Amino acid sequence: MTTEAHTEAHTQSTEAAAPTGVILTDVAAVKVKTLIEQEGRDDLRLRIAVQPGGCSGLRYQLFFDERSLDGDVVNDFDGVGVVVDRMSAPYLAGATIDFADRIDAQGFTIDNPNAQNSCACGDSFH
Template sequence: MTDTAMTVDTSVHAHGVLLTDAAADKVKTLLEQEGRDDLRLRVAVQPGGCSGLIYQLYFDERSLDGDHVVDFGGVEVIVDDMSTPYLDGATIDFKDTISEQGFTIDNPNAAGSCACGDSFH
């Protein structure tokens, strides 16, 4: 697919996901380490996990029909049509403390999650 398959929008309303400054900075650092400027952060929801649904965050160079893209200070976040209703209002952050390290997702649509925190329903 080509880049014309995506809708690029600078407002969070295109897919409802917010990327914090800390998360955007970490994504930029990871992309710099990879030496790639053609990748975007794809956020998706897939069936799986002990609670029924799992989050997927990964770098993607593809552009698919139905993708919604929002730019957060040079970091493009992609969410597909199927995942958008599950992620509307979600905030992606990056924590780097003694007790927590990594990306976190605060999702108001999740009714509950499993003990490990990797899946939700």
């Protein structure tokens, strides 16, 4: 094995071990599917993006989208399409999207291992 081939094989195995996309829990997938059905459209996917803003520097955005943009990372979770644009993908690699429906919290939550710190309200991160 040449040094170049060995380096390439090592890089590939390192990349395979790193999380490459977001994870949508089963509970969140059911909620997304229900919301899309309520919209009466079958062309929508959940788009997750990171935008500048918030008190910690970056803010999450979750919305339904029918667009396909160049460089989008698309994952399917039990028939629910989840899309992350190429600029947001590094910030969201390995993040878990869940849905809470409790008396103390209701809505989508994001557990992001890439967030170094977040604000008290949980709306933004750095």
